[in-house]
Amino acid sequence: MKDEMLSTEYLMRHLFDDDQKEPIGEKFMSGFFVLIKITEIGIPRHFHLIVCDPELNPELNVPRSSNTCCLMYVDHITLQDLIKYQGVKCEVLQGYYYDGNRDMRIRDEVKKLFELRLKYKKEENPLQEIIKLILNSIYGKTILSPIESKITIVDDKDAIRYAIRNYNHIVKFEGLDGSDKTIFKLTKSICRHFNFCPLGVNILSMSKRIMNEVFCTAEDMGLQIFYQDTDSMHLYNEDIPKLAAEFKKRYGRELIGKNLGQFHSDFAEITPGKQSLAYKSIFCGKKTYIDLLTNDLNEVAFHCRMKGVKQDVIALTANEMFPEAIQCYYNEDKN
Structure with missing residues (x-):
């Protein structure tokens, strides 16, 4: 980038609009990757968007995710979100920009796969699991590390x-x-290794934006979020309609549903047609928690997550460790 380009005002002024595919007039930047120095944080949040990489900031002894002014690599999506949701002011130190067309074919392909999975799921066809794996692997394949x-x-x-x-x-x-x-x-030689990092980074940033929209709306409303993950959160059931209404007001989209970009309850139904809610929850750490579920019939079940550990293994281990307690039974169909 030339010196006159190294400012957020310049970058935002010349960046493509969200659905723009070709350069038009002063909107000639289809994307960029820059190193910024955050100088001011206008909105400190409980849900931090700032990532303080210790390799870039060895002098800062702070959590990786924190409200801290630091050096940070960002793409155009992340910079927009930092400005919008945390009121960040920064200096642009260096970077690269793209002035060609923006290729949006990935949107159509993901939509096709998503709709195909819905079709197979409705038919109770196990092929839906294969489609799910393909959808989940698209992002990982684009930023595949060298296999050495x-x-x-x-x-x-x-x-x-x-x-x-x-x-x-x-x-x-x-x-x-x-x-x-x-x-x-x-x-193994890496001379033939190939990935698609620019696309992978944009996919990751857009997935974060989907969550930023919801989390920051909830935080602005003063709603309590007990746990949040890559694509989910725990909050009071009675707060969901309020959050959905404010989300619709801000973004003009429905929050609750089963289409792309929407949210729905991940708790399995103990009895079909009866919604399950978490009566009690224990959060042990990142991606490790358990919910005691109940419904209108006062039935109970557990919703347990432990990254990398299968559900039946958790149940078996619990039974072995606590033989005197009520024994766990894992229903694979209901998960």
């Missing part, structure tokens, strides 16, 4: 020949116990 090693399993009778042919790349090898196989770990 690979594992190969070879028959023992071929191991020496394989080692001779690949000795420049072998990190280590060992025999597999109880088998006639040898496992090799090799370095």
